[in-house]
Amino acid sequence: AQSVTQPDIHITVSEGASLELRCNYSYGATPYLFWYVQSPGQGLQLLLKYFSGDTLVQGIKGFEAEFKRSQSSFNLRKPSVHWSDAAEYFCAVGATSGTYKYIFGTGTRLKVLA
Amino acid sequence: DGGITQSPKYLFRKEGQNVTLSCEQNLNHDAMYWYRQDPGQGLRLIYYSQIVNDFQKGDIAEGYSVSREKKESFPLTVTSAQKNPTAFYLCASSGRGTGELFFGEGSRLTVL
Numbered sequence A: 001a002q003s004v005t006q007p008d009i010h011i012t013v014s015e016g017a018s019l020e021l022r023c024n025y026s027y028g029a030t031p032y033l034f035w036y037v038q039s040p041g042q043g044l045q046l047l048l049k050y051f052s053g054d055t056l057v058q059g060i061k062g063f064e065a066e067f068k069r070s071q072s073s074f075n076l077r078k079p080s081v082h083w084s085d086a087a088e089y090f091c092a093v094g095a096t097s098g099t100y101k102y103i104f105g106t107g108t109r110l111k112v113l114a
Numbered sequence B: 001d002g003g004i005t006q007s008p009k010y011l012f013r014k015e016g017q018n019v020t021l022s023c024e025q026n027l028n029h030d031a032m033y034w035y036r037q038d039p040g041q042g043l044r045l046i047y048y049s050q051i052v053n054d055f056q057k058g059d060i061a062e063g064y065s066v067s068r069e070k071k072e073s074f075p076l077t078v079t080s081a082q083k084n085p086t087a088f089y090l091c092a093s094s095g096r097g098t099g100e101l102f103f104g105e106g107s108r109l110t111v112l
Helices: none
Strands: A003-005 A010-014 A019-021 A024-026 A032-038 A044-050 A056-058 A064-068 A073-078 A087-094 A102-104 A108-113 B004-007 B010-013 B019-025 B031-037 B043-051 B054-057 B064-066 B076-078 B087-094 B107-111
Touching: A003 A087, A003 A102, A010 A019, A019 A108, A024 A073, A032 A064, A032 A073, A044 A056, A044 A064, A044 A073, A073 A087, B004 B087, B010 B019, B019 B031, B019 B087, B019 B107, B043 B064, B076 B087
Parallel strands: A010 A108, B010 B107
Antiparallel strands: A003 A024, A019 A073, A032 A044, A032 A087, A056 A064, A064 A073, A087 A102, A087 A108, B004 B019, B019 B076, B031 B043, B031 B087, B043 B054, B064 B076, B087 B107
Protein backbone atom coordinates (compact mmCIF):
# COMPACT_ATOMS: atom_id res chain seq x y z
CA ALA A 1 0.00 0.00 0.00
CA GLN A 2 1.15 3.52 -0.69
CA SER A 3 2.08 5.41 2.45
CA VAL A 4 4.19 8.18 3.91
CA THR A 5 5.68 7.89 7.38
CA GLN A 6 6.99 10.72 9.48
CA PRO A 7 8.22 8.89 12.57
CA ASP A 8 8.69 11.96 14.75
CA ILE A 9 5.48 13.58 15.94
CA HIS A 10 7.27 16.31 17.88
CA ILE A 11 10.84 17.61 17.69
CA THR A 12 12.39 20.30 19.86
CA VAL A 13 15.64 22.00 18.94
CA SER A 14 17.50 25.04 20.18
CA GLU A 15 17.77 28.08 17.99
CA GLY A 16 20.93 27.85 15.91
CA ALA A 17 21.07 24.07 16.08
CA SER A 18 20.82 21.84 13.04
CA LEU A 19 17.59 20.07 12.13
CA GLU A 20 16.67 16.88 10.34
CA LEU A 21 13.07 15.75 9.87
CA ARG A 22 12.58 12.22 8.66
CA CYS A 23 10.27 11.00 5.94
CA ASN A 24 9.93 7.49 4.55
CA TYR A 25 7.57 6.46 1.81
CA SER A 26 6.18 3.34 0.25
CA TYR A 27 5.28 3.72 -3.40
CA GLY A 28 5.20 1.57 -6.52
CA ALA A 29 7.55 3.78 -8.52
CA THR A 30 9.61 6.88 -7.93
CA PRO A 31 7.05 9.48 -7.01
CA TYR A 32 7.13 13.21 -6.85
CA LEU A 33 8.25 14.16 -3.32
CA PHE A 34 7.37 17.29 -1.41
CA TRP A 35 7.89 19.02 1.91
CA TYR A 36 5.32 21.54 3.09
CA VAL A 37 5.26 23.78 6.16
CA GLN A 38 2.17 24.90 8.04
CA SER A 39 1.90 27.63 10.65
CA PRO A 40 -0.98 27.32 13.14
CA GLY A 41 -4.35 28.00 11.56
CA GLN A 42 -2.85 28.53 8.13
CA GLY A 43 -2.62 26.70 4.86
CA LEU A 44 0.39 24.72 3.70
CA GLN A 45 3.34 26.31 1.93
CA LEU A 46 5.68 24.37 -0.32
CA LEU A 47 9.26 24.26 0.96
CA LEU A 48 10.77 22.12 -1.78
CA LYS A 49 10.08 19.33 -4.22
CA TYR A 50 11.89 16.50 -5.96
CA PHE A 51 10.86 15.27 -9.36
CA SER A 52 14.06 13.84 -10.85
CA GLY A 53 17.75 14.56 -11.29
CA ASP A 54 20.00 15.76 -8.49
CA THR A 55 18.96 13.97 -5.32
CA LEU A 56 19.81 16.94 -3.10
CA VAL A 57 17.25 19.67 -3.57
CA GLN A 58 17.27 23.17 -2.20
CA GLY A 59 14.18 24.94 -1.03
CA ILE A 60 13.04 28.17 0.47
CA LYS A 61 13.99 29.48 3.92
CA GLY A 62 17.34 27.66 3.85
CA PHE A 63 15.88 24.15 3.81
CA GLU A 64 17.19 21.24 1.78
CA ALA A 65 16.19 17.61 1.36
CA GLU A 66 17.92 14.53 0.06
CA PHE A 67 16.19 11.75 -1.86
CA LYS A 68 17.63 8.32 -1.12
CA ARG A 69 16.05 5.70 -3.34
CA SER A 70 17.66 2.77 -1.54
CA GLN A 71 16.16 3.88 1.76
CA SER A 72 12.87 5.22 0.36
CA SER A 73 13.57 8.39 2.29
CA PHE A 74 13.31 12.10 1.70
CA ASN A 75 14.62 13.77 4.85
CA LEU A 76 14.43 17.52 5.36
CA ARG A 77 17.41 19.38 6.79
CA LYS A 78 18.41 22.85 7.87
CA PRO A 79 21.89 23.70 9.18
CA SER A 80 20.78 26.41 11.63
CA VAL A 81 17.23 26.72 12.88
CA HIS A 82 15.59 30.09 13.51
CA TRP A 83 12.78 30.70 15.99
CA SER A 84 10.47 31.48 13.06
CA ASP A 85 10.87 27.90 11.82
CA ALA A 86 8.57 26.66 14.57
CA ALA A 87 5.66 25.10 12.68
CA GLU A 88 4.34 21.76 11.49
CA TYR A 89 6.07 20.05 8.60
CA PHE A 90 4.46 17.61 6.20
CA CYS A 91 6.09 15.23 3.79
CA ALA A 92 4.01 14.20 0.77
CA VAL A 93 4.25 12.02 -2.30
CA GLY A 94 2.42 12.33 -5.59
CA ALA A 95 2.14 10.22 -8.70
CA THR A 96 4.40 11.08 -11.60
CA SER A 97 1.54 10.57 -14.01
CA GLY A 98 -2.09 9.67 -14.17
CA THR A 99 -3.80 10.00 -10.84
CA TYR A 100 -3.94 13.35 -9.17
CA LYS A 101 -3.86 11.84 -5.71
CA TYR A 102 -1.25 12.86 -3.17
CA ILE A 103 -0.44 11.11 0.10
CA PHE A 104 0.58 13.11 3.13
CA GLY A 105 2.43 12.08 6.24
CA THR A 106 0.93 12.85 9.62
CA GLY A 107 3.29 15.75 10.20
CA THR A 108 6.12 16.68 12.56
CA ARG A 109 5.62 19.60 14.88
CA LEU A 110 8.81 21.58 15.43
CA LYS A 111 9.40 23.60 18.56
CA VAL A 112 12.36 25.97 18.73
CA LEU A 113 13.90 26.96 22.05
CA ALA A 114 15.38 30.43 22.36
CA ASP B 1 -1.29 38.15 -6.88
CA GLY B 2 -2.49 34.71 -7.90
CA GLY B 3 -3.71 32.38 -5.23
CA ILE B 4 -6.49 30.43 -3.61
CA THR B 5 -9.16 32.09 -1.50
CA GLN B 6 -11.18 30.14 0.98
CA SER B 7 -14.16 31.52 2.85
CA PRO B 8 -15.31 31.75 5.51
CA LYS B 9 -12.22 31.31 7.67
CA TYR B 10 -14.34 30.31 10.66
CA LEU B 11 -17.80 28.77 10.55
CA PHE B 12 -20.11 27.50 13.24
CA ARG B 13 -22.94 25.15 12.50
CA LYS B 14 -25.70 23.51 14.43
CA GLU B 15 -26.16 19.80 14.09
CA GLY B 16 -28.41 18.89 11.18
CA GLN B 17 -27.46 21.87 9.05
CA ASN B 18 -25.68 21.79 5.72
CA VAL B 19 -22.88 24.29 5.21
CA THR B 20 -20.95 25.27 2.11
CA LEU B 21 -17.29 26.25 2.08
CA SER B 22 -16.10 28.39 -0.77
CA CYS B 23 -12.86 27.92 -2.71
CA GLU B 24 -11.81 30.20 -5.56
CA GLN B 25 -8.50 30.17 -7.46
CA ASN B 26 -7.06 32.56 -10.03
CA LEU B 27 -4.03 30.44 -10.88
CA ASN B 28 -5.67 28.99 -14.00
CA HIS B 29 -5.15 25.52 -12.57
CA ASP B 30 -7.09 22.57 -13.94
CA ALA B 31 -7.12 20.42 -10.81
CA MET B 32 -8.65 21.33 -7.46
CA TYR B 33 -8.88 19.42 -4.21
CA TRP B 34 -10.52 19.43 -0.81
CA TYR B 35 -8.70 18.03 2.21
CA ARG B 36 -9.75 17.58 5.78
CA GLN B 37 -7.19 18.03 8.53
CA ASP B 38 -7.57 16.65 12.04
CA PRO B 39 -4.89 16.79 14.74
CA GLY B 40 -2.38 13.97 14.36
CA GLN B 41 -3.93 12.62 11.16
CA GLY B 42 -2.33 14.71 8.45
CA LEU B 43 -4.42 15.60 5.43
CA ARG B 44 -7.13 13.33 4.10
CA LEU B 45 -8.58 13.77 0.61
CA ILE B 46 -12.32 14.41 0.42
CA TYR B 47 -12.88 15.16 -3.28
CA TYR B 48 -10.83 16.25 -6.25
CA SER B 49 -11.60 17.57 -9.70
CA GLN B 50 -9.38 17.47 -12.76
CA ILE B 51 -11.62 19.44 -15.10
CA VAL B 52 -14.83 21.42 -15.08
CA ASN B 53 -18.02 19.41 -14.58
CA ASP B 54 -16.07 16.37 -13.38
CA PHE B 55 -14.94 15.31 -9.91
CA GLN B 56 -13.96 12.14 -8.06
CA LYS B 57 -14.38 10.93 -4.52
CA GLY B 58 -11.34 10.84 -2.32
CA ASP B 59 -10.73 8.69 0.73
CA ILE B 60 -13.38 10.24 3.00
CA ALA B 61 -16.15 11.53 0.69
CA GLU B 62 -19.10 10.29 2.75
CA GLY B 63 -21.19 13.17 4.05
CA TYR B 64 -19.67 15.70 1.64
CA SER B 65 -20.61 16.97 -1.82
CA VAL B 66 -18.90 19.23 -4.36
CA SER B 67 -19.51 20.90 -7.69
CA ARG B 68 -17.20 22.21 -10.41
CA GLU B 69 -19.24 24.45 -12.67
CA LYS B 70 -16.38 26.87 -13.28
CA LYS B 71 -12.65 26.32 -13.55
CA GLU B 72 -12.02 28.87 -10.81
CA SER B 73 -14.46 27.53 -8.24
CA PHE B 74 -14.78 24.28 -6.27
CA PRO B 75 -17.23 24.66 -3.36
CA LEU B 76 -17.57 21.96 -0.71
CA THR B 77 -20.84 21.24 1.07
CA VAL B 78 -20.68 19.52 4.42
CA THR B 79 -24.01 17.80 4.79
CA SER B 80 -25.88 16.72 7.89
CA ALA B 81 -24.90 13.15 7.00
CA GLN B 82 -21.28 13.86 7.98
CA LYS B 83 -21.00 12.34 11.44
CA ASN B 84 -18.07 14.34 12.74
CA PRO B 85 -17.72 17.51 10.67
CA THR B 86 -15.71 19.61 13.12
CA ALA B 87 -12.33 19.99 11.42
CA PHE B 88 -10.01 22.25 9.47
CA TYR B 89 -10.72 22.16 5.74
CA LEU B 90 -8.12 22.96 3.12
CA CYS B 91 -8.65 23.65 -0.55
CA ALA B 92 -5.79 23.21 -3.00
CA SER B 93 -5.09 23.35 -6.70
CA SER B 94 -2.41 22.12 -9.04
CA GLY B 95 -1.40 23.06 -12.54
CA ARG B 96 -0.76 20.76 -15.48
CA GLY B 97 2.70 19.28 -15.21
CA THR B 98 3.86 21.19 -12.13
CA GLY B 99 2.98 18.50 -9.62
CA GLU B 100 2.89 20.69 -6.56
CA LEU B 101 -0.22 21.68 -4.67
CA PHE B 102 -1.07 25.27 -3.85
CA PHE B 103 -3.18 25.68 -0.72
CA GLY B 104 -5.69 28.18 0.55
CA GLU B 105 -5.60 29.47 4.12
CA GLY B 106 -8.20 26.99 5.30
CA SER B 107 -11.67 27.07 6.84
CA ARG B 108 -12.32 25.91 10.38
CA LEU B 109 -15.75 24.39 10.85
CA THR B 110 -17.14 23.84 14.34
CA VAL B 111 -20.38 22.02 14.97
CA LEU B 112 -22.16 23.20 18.09
